[in-house]
Amino acid sequence: MTYFSHSRLPEPRIAASVATSTNSHLKIDAVTKNFGSQSVLMGVTLSVAKGGTTAIVGPSGSGKTTLLRLIAGFEHPDTGRISLSGSQVAGEGDWVPAHKRNVGYVAQDGGLFPHLSVGQNISFGLDAGKLPGGHRRVKVRVAELLRMVSLDPEMAKRRPHQLSGGQQQRVALARALAREPELMLLDEPFSALDAGLRVATRRAVGKVLQDAGITTILVTHDQGEALSFADQVAVMRGGRLAQIGNPFIVYTRPADRATAEFLGDAVILDAWMEGSLATCSLGGIPVRRPPAQGRVQLMLRPEQIRIAEDGPIRGVVVDTDYFGPETTVRLKLSVPPILGKATAADHRYHGGGEIITIRHWNASIARPGAELCLRVVGEAVAFPMEDLPSTSPAGTPGTGLS
Amino acid sequence: MDLIFRARVGELLLNTVLLMLVTVPACVILGVGGAWLVERTRLRGHKWWAVLLAAPLAIPAFVNSYAWVSAVPSLAGLWSGVLIATLSYFPLVYIPAAATLSRLDPAIEQSAASLGLGAWRTFFRVVIPQLRIAVTGGALLVSLHLLAEYGAFAMIRFDTFTTAIMVQYQSTFNGPAGNMLASVLVFMCLILLLVEVRGRGNSRYARIGSGAQARPLRLPLRAYQLPAQLFLVALTALAFGLPLTFVLRWIFAGGPDSWAADEFLPALLQTLAYGLAGALATTAVAFPMAYLAVRHPGWFSKALELSNYITSSMPGIVVGLAFVTISINAAPNLYQTSALLISAYVLLFLPRALVTIRSGLAQAPKELDEAAQALGKPPLLAFLRVTLRLTAPAAAGGAALVFLAIVNELTATLLLSPNGTRTLATEFWSKSSEIDYAGAAPYALLMILISAPMTYLLFQQSKKAAGQ
Ligand SMILES: Nc1ncnc2c1ncn2[C@@H]1O[C@H](COP(=O)(O)OP(=O)(O)O)[C@@H](O)[C@H]1O
Numbered sequence: 001m002t003y004f005s006h007s008r009l010p011e012p013r014i015a016a017s018v019a020t021s022t023n024s025h026l027k028i029d030a031v032t033k034n035f036g037s038q039s040v041l042m043g044v045t046l047s048v049a050k051g052g053t054t055a056i057v058g059p060s061g062s063g064k065t066t067l068l069r070l071i072a073g074f075e076h077p078d079t080g081r082i083s084l085s086g087s088q089v090a091g092e093g094d095w096v097p098a099h100k101r102n103v104g105y106v107a108q109d110g111g112l113f114p115h116l117s118v119g120q121n122i123s124f125g126l127d128a129g130k131l132p133g134g135h136r137r138v139k140v141r142v143a144e145l146l147r148m149v150s151l152d153p154e155m156a157k158r159r160p161h162q163l164s165g166g167q168q169q170r171v172a173l174a175r176a177l178a179r180e181p182e183l184m185l186l187d188e189p190f191s192a193l194d195a196g197l198r199v200a201t202r203r204a205v206g207k208v209l210q211d212a213g214i215t216t217i218l219v220t221h222d223q224g225e226a227l228s229f230a231d232q233v234a235v236m237r238g239g240r241l242a243q244i245g246n247p248f249i250v251y252t253r254p255a256d257r258a259t260a261e262f263l264g265d266a267v268i269l270d271a272w273m274e275g276s277l278a279t280c281s282l283g284g285i286p287v288r289r290p291p292a293q294g295r296v297q298l299m300l301r302p303e304q305i306r307i308a309e310d311g312p313i314r315g316v317v318v319d320t321d322y323f324g325p326e327t328t329v330r331l332k333l334s335v336p337p338i339l340g341k342a343t344a345a346d347h348r349y350h351g352g353g354e355i356i357t358i359r360h361w362n363a364s365i366a367r368p369g370a371e372l373c374l375r376v377v378g379e380a381v382a383f384p385m386e387d388l389p390s391t392s393p394a395g396t397p398g399t400g401l402s
Numbered sequence: 403m404d405l406i407f408r409a410r411v412g413e414l415l416l417n418t419v420l421l422m423l424v425t426v427p428a429c430v431i432l433g434v435g436g437a438w439l440v441e442r443t444r445l446r447g448h449k450w451w452a453v454l455l456a457a458p459l460a461i462p463a464f465v466n467s468y469a470w471v472s473a474v475p476s477l478a479g480l481w482s483g484v485l486i487a488t489l490s491y492f493p494l495v496y497i498p499a500a501a502t503l504s505r506l507d508p509a510i511e512q513s514a515a516s517l518g519l520g521a522w523r524t525f526f527r528v529v530i531p532q533l534r535i536a537v538t539g540g541a542l543l544v545s546l547h548l549l550a551e552y553g554a555f556a557m558i559r560f561d562t563f564t565t566a567i568m569v570q571y572q573s574t575f576n577g578p579a580g581n582m583l584a585s586v587l588v589f590m591c592l593i594l595l596l597v598e599v600r601g602r603g604n605s606r607y608a609r610i611g612s613g614a615q616a617r618p619l620r621l622p623l624r625a626y627q628l629p630a631q632l633f634l635v636a637l638t639a640l641a642f643g644l645p646l647t648f649v650l651r652w653i654f655a656g657g658p659d660s661w662a663a664d665e666f667l668p669a670l671l672q673t674l675a676y677g678l679a680g681a682l683a684t685t686a687v688a689f690p691m692a693y694l695a696v697r698h699p700g701w702f703s704k705a706l707e708l709s710n711y712i713t714s715s716m717p718g719i720v721v722g723l724a725f726v727t728i729s730i731n732a733a734p735n736l737y738q739t740s741a742l743l744i745s746a747y748v749l750l751f752l753p754r755a756l757v758t759i760r761s762g763l764a765q766a767p768k769e770l771d772e773a774a775q776a777l778g779k780p781p782l783l784a785f786l787r788v789t790l791r792l793t794a795p796a797a798a799g800g801a802a803l804v805f806l807a808i809v810n811e812l813t814a815t816l817l818l819s820p821n822g823t824r825t826l827a828t829e830f831w832s833k834s835s836e837i838d839y840a841g842a843a844p845y846a847l848l849m850i851l852i853s854a855p856m857t858y859l860l861f862q863q864s865k866k867a868a869g870q
């Protein structure tokens with residue numbers, strides 16, 4: 001796996017678990033794409049290992065579909081190169097058309113041919129003349145593929161409109177699998193399904209692809225889906241890849257604040273960095289590779305802040321939201337006692353009074369007005385002060401920025 | 403001469419304007435009223451009435467005129483023109499209005515009701531505005547037909563620009579007077595187009611949101627059931643029953659003699675041949691244009707569409723005259739060839755094919771084409787097996803509509819057809835001009851029989867197009 005840092009950031013703070021570039025299946029090198037005057041991709045570099053699963057995640061409009069269509073061969077890149085299994089398919093005058101790339105593609109709505117039956121859809125890419133056994137072999141193969149995606153082979157006779165959304169997605173996958181592609185591109189294939197079906201279909205599809213050893217790229221705007229599906233996550237924003245890494249790393253050590261907030265809820269506090277210790281309203285918190293000294297922004301995941309009877313930090317419950325399995329608790333932090341004595345008048349620290357949002361499983365302990373004791377586990381991530389985001393999402397109000 | 407001519411133009415202008423001022427509102431009232439009864443009330447047998455109200459479209463206006471002259475020989479002048487034109491053309495408003503009404507989401511009306519509007523106020527403030535596109539479109543079609551119609555008005559000796567141009571053309575071949583009259587006609591068509599663009603407005607009335615749509619609400623008619631039924635019976639009797647009856651009466655009066663096979667069969671075959679050739683040529687020209695407009699929208703495809711929109715609104719007589727003038731001056735050996743006539747048909751009827759093919763192409767998104775390529779099919783094969791295959795039904799529908807139009811085309815055919823050409827329409831025309839009404843009847847009946855299934859197709863298609 002590779003790590004790509006935002007250009008404004010200093011050198012990587014995270015040890016990149018580097019994949020050897022020799023066995024990379026797909027290489028995208030500095031690819032740009034404009035539509036008219038609009039720059040949709042602005043220099044995308046990505047390498048995908050053979051047999052690996054990569055999720056490209058980003059807000060809608062960030063250029064994910066465009067990137068996928070470039071890989072599939074539906075669009076030409078303006079500059080940059082794309083190569084598959086070591087041979088260049090696009091860029092610098094090279095061009096291999098879509099039908100010769102042997103790349104499977106499953107679109108958001110499945111894209112089944114409405115005029116063909118399910119069986120005919122699946123066998124569309126199979127050439128009866130070239131298969132040993134001809135038409136009978138095709139029939140067997142269609143049944144095999146339907147079983148592979150956990151559908152009844154009897155369904156081959158149905159028409160696409162007689163299937164549910166989830167079934168259509170599976171047929172689309174079976175159709176793409178029929179030609180045994182080495183690379184499978186999935187463009188938000190689960191977003192049209194409702195929540196329960198989405199998880200089940202995602203698991204089933206993931207398993208089929210993994211068992212077949214097919215290199216997979218999944219495009220999604222759902223961070224949970226990206227983190228759970230892939231062994232490499234690429235975060236896309238505004239036509240660039242903001243970060244690439246394994247799911248654990250991009251979630252716990254995001255490269256910048258926007259990535260942090262896109263991948264999940266984040267608690268962000270002003271802090272003072274000295275050495276590798278950051279001081280803030282939650283006390284002194286270790287940071288592995290501080291990007292700067294002095295004033296920084298500190299990012300913690302809500303689940304790192306635990307309610308504990310012997311916790312050193314105090315917060316007063318402002319309000320709560322009950323979600324069933326867990327409760328979101330908004331807390332107003334008080335100045336921690338250790339800091340209160342020693343550094344109350346310290347010019348370096350302006351903390352105290354921030355409102356943070358955490359989660360807890362027990363709704364009954366968090367009544368508005370109650371004082372809770374908190375403890376922080378693990379390390380925090382620090383961002384330099386100038387790395388201000390343009391928007392502040394609702395999940396992290398009152399971070400003391402103003 | 404000049405003074406006489408100017409007075410003549412003034413008279414024609416007055417005739418044409420009066421004709422439109424009375425006929426267009428009459429068609430709108432009959433069309434919208436009929437559509438409302440059929441789609442929005444508990445009218446008994448509304449399914450049958452829905453088809454019957456579209457049926458007059460299967461009777462060419464000049465056949466309608468012929469039947470009315472047979473029924474009331476003294477018919478002549480403006481009011482006869484209004485009567486025949488209204489009965490012939492009100493389905494042009496009825497069909498789009500009915501399609502729109504049947505598609506209107508009842509949820510919109512229910513929300514209007516929940517906002518405190520009564521049934522009538524809901525109708526006028528919510529339903530009528532949504533009919534605007536359908537009604538202005540239909541009214542434009544009626545007006546263009548009124549400007550273009552030759553046979554129906556010539557039969558009752560009512561002079562419009564088109565009939566006057568035809569007379570000029572036949573007496574003083576290609577005289578400047580004819581061209582001058584034609585330019586006034588062109589000018590009037592352009593004004594109509596502008597008015598229509600204005601009247602249509604910019605609002606979109608597409609249904610927002612997803613999910614299956616509920617069926618439209620129907621108002622109980624109660625005491626009005628009988629008057630409504632009587633009104634519809636009278637309307638269909640006048641617009642459809644009367645012409646059909648008189649055509650059949652002439653056929654019985656003429657006996658088997660009027661079916662002289664040596665005259666009749668060539669006319670039928672030639673009509674079918676021209677219809678097929680014209681329909682194929684028009685579809686072949688329309689497909690790339692529609693493809694360009696849907697898949698690669700840009701200034702070029704827009705310009706192409708606009709110019710096509712304008713030429714297509716030109717009456718057959720203008721296109722015919724233009725083709726005559728150009729071919730005589732620039733390509734004399736093309737003059738009065740079937741190739742020239744077919745190109746005139748293409749130009750006249752292109753939009754009918756374009757509209758249907760465009761909506762068909764919209765059913766075949768380019769993503770499907772790409773899916774086929776990702777499955778290993780080269781671009782051309784992917785296009786043939788997916789896009790072309792999915793568009794084929796729409797293209798066939800468009801071709802059928804063009805075919806129908808060609809079968810009933812009279813003016814351009816009279817002007818441009820090669821010597822010795824006899825189509826059903828021209829043969830009908832020459833016989834009825836010689837007051838051989840019995841001889842003309844079989845041709846009229848055949849035109850009606852060929853038109854009937856096409857009219858039904860058009861009716862079905864309008865419902866489907868509105869449903870998307
Ligand atoms: N064919 C196209 N023509 C013009 N603009 C396009 C085209 N395809 C995509 N775009 C633009 O590129 C941007 C990124 O689109 P897309 O790649 O579909 O984003 P995503 O899949 O991340 O939502 C959008 O602003 C979109 O409007």
Ligand SMILES: [Mg+2]
Pocket residue numbers: 064065066188
């Ligand atoms: Mg997309």
